[in-house]
Amino acid sequence: MAGTGFYIHWLRSSIKYQRSVLSTHRLAKSFTTRKLSSTKNGACYDIVVVGGGIVGMATARELQIRYPNFKLAVLEKERELGVHQSGHNSGVIHAGIYYKPGSLKARLCVEGMHLAYKFLDEKCIPYKKCGKLIVATNELEIGRLMDLYERAKQNNCPDIELIEGKDIKKHEPHCEGVKALWSPHTGIVDWGRVTQEYGKDLKEKGGAIHNSFQVDNFQEETGATSNNDYPIRVTGNENKFVRAKYVLTCGGLHSDRLAQKGGCSKDPRIIPFRGEYLLLSPEKCHLIKGNIYPVPDPRFPFLGVHFTPRMDGSVWLGPNAILAFKREGYRWRDIDFSDLLDALKYPGFQKLAFKYAVFGMGEMIRSAFIGLQLKELRKYIPHISAKDIKRGPSGVRAQAVASDGTLVDDFVFDSGGKGLLSKRVLHCRNAPSPGATSSLSIAKMIADKMTKQMDL
Incomplete structure (x- = not known):
């Protein structure tokens, strides 16, 4: 989100390639659709x-x-x-901790969690109620963690606990932190x-x-x-x-x-933001039992890097948040110039990009050089090294943005x-x-x- 100049320069240099493959792409898509x-x-x-x-x-x-x-x-x-989006997300069953008390989002999440578990049981769909830790690593984050705890109680999130640093290892033996929230009903499933x-x-x-x-x-x-x-x-x-x-x-x-x-x-307007995950090496997946999340920083619009176990036994690390060059663009090379121009020309995106310019540039750099994410990961699991991470899957989030640059929540x-x-x-x-x-x-x-x- 670090301004529009970089994107426009890059756009001009790539337009010939897009035109050269467009007619072939349309022909293949037309044939597939007609056949099915x-x-x-x-x-x-x-x-x-x-x-x-x-x-x-x-x-x-x-x-x-x-x-x-x-x-x-x-x-x-x-x-x-x-x-x-339904097939490219983290697979977490959320408990409703983060949302403003009394809000529609909070009520629907808590109610939806209970309905989801009931449906999964009725249909015999496998899931794991592995729990989630939101971990504070310093004194500044403790204050924010306490605010989350109060929100969780007001939202009627079931069985939320505030635990001290020494008790973190009862849930996550390899995790470091000074205080945490434990949500036992957070789970994972294949959405x-x-x-x-x-x-x-x-x-x-x-x-x-x-x-x-x-x-x-x-x-x-x-x-x-x-x-x-x-x-x-x-x-x-x-x-x-x-x-x-x-x-x-x-x-x-x-x-x-x-x-x-x-x-x-x-x-x-919908602005597509790609969230890219890293994969933890199979040899280190045993270090993660459940979901491990940071305490969100209110200065930034997204939750930050976290650890997410998956139903297949793998562990995802991330995601970041960068502008996708296509509404269904899961890779850097996935480009649709109509989608890209639509985003770049929208006053709401321009205002959003200006507001979060430093954050957006940092996300792009960390996307290009994945080793830069290691420092954040090691705050929680110190035993992870550079050889233990590699590029993984990604998803695209449909973020509604108002014309004044605010994220519609x-x-x-x-x-x-x-x-x-x-x-x-x-x-x-x-x-x-x-x-x-x-x-x-x-x-x-x-x-x-x-x-x-x-x-x-």
């Missing part, structure tokens, strides 16, 4: 949900449960569900698999899922070809379309663009448009972290909102 498409054109649905991520699938499932006689379909542009299970559950209850359906527009049908019972036409790639009574969009990284297609404002819903589009189409423009943990409680909230707003 199975949508019956003109099919009519009571509710259409656009977006097959974890929030969209959880909400579609909740709506199908509430309205079993409705014909419902999910439209997902990828070949599988949960391909992006991508959970998203797939939501889809399976939806289909068993009568819902439909159309993959490789990239939505291009929403229209109110009029004239002789209109269907008054299903007046919203949802069009997609390769001339595909369905008709709907009501539409919900949960587009994640493309949520702002879907809202614009429905006649809504451009703001807030709350849910944003929009109807916009004119005529029936303003009454029958609801856009979920921002479902902030922890969206996966909260997915089932978010689904109930959105279903409530649609029931009231659309008089279902």
Whole structure:
């Protein structure tokens, strides 16, 4: 986020390469989509949900449960569900410690955690309730830790404990710190698999899922070809379309663009931030039992580097936070100039980049030279050396940013448009972290909102 000059210079030097591969990429994508498409054109649905991520699938499932006689379909542009944010996250089941007491995020996270564990047990989906330590390493961090402890108690986070430094090793034998919060109900799971299970559950209850359906527009049908019972036409790639009574969009990284297609404002804009993880060597994974997090620094917008065990036994270290050059750009070489220019030209991003210029430049440097992250890691686990870390996976976070440069930290819903589009189409423009943990409680909230707003 260290200003825009570097990006623009780099952009000009790379544009020839992008143009040379663009036509080939489009041809391959077109062939794959055409091969996999199975949508019956003109099919009519009571509710259409656009977006097959974890929030969209959880909400579609909740709506199908509430309205079993409705014909419902999910439209997902990828070949599988949960391909992006839902399948590229840390896999943590959060307990709701960080969020402002009384806030919607706090309530939905705690409720969502309980609902998630219940669902995982019912569906026999493997998970580990391995717990989490938030560790203070100096006196300054102790004050912030105490604030978190008070938040956790007010948020009704179950069984949160404040422990002294000598007791840290009871939970994490190799971790150093002066004081910590222990959250025994924090866990880990494969959220991508959970998203797939939501889809399976939806289909068993009568819902439909159309993959490789990239939505291009929403229209109110009029004239002789209109269907008054299903007046919203949802069009997609390769001339595909369905008709709907009501539409919900949960587009994640493309949520702002879907809202614009429905006649809504451009703001807030989605800015993609890539979070890159390091992998701990298998020989050192035994040093980590559960999640180990730093005390967050309120000066910066992200939580900082932490240790995250995974269901496969590996341990992820990170993530950082840098601007992605593509909304689904998981590597430095993943570039979409339209996405990049869209971010760089947005006044909200420019103000954000200026505010966090030093932090952003530091993140970019640490991304290029991973050894620079070792100092932070060794504050908690001193036995880690440079040979024990290597580059790992990454994810892209859909961060909503307002035009004044503030990070949008709350849910944003929009109807916009004119005529029936303003009454029958609801856009979920921002479902902030922890969206996966909260997915089932978010689904109930959105279903409530649609029931009231659309008089279902």
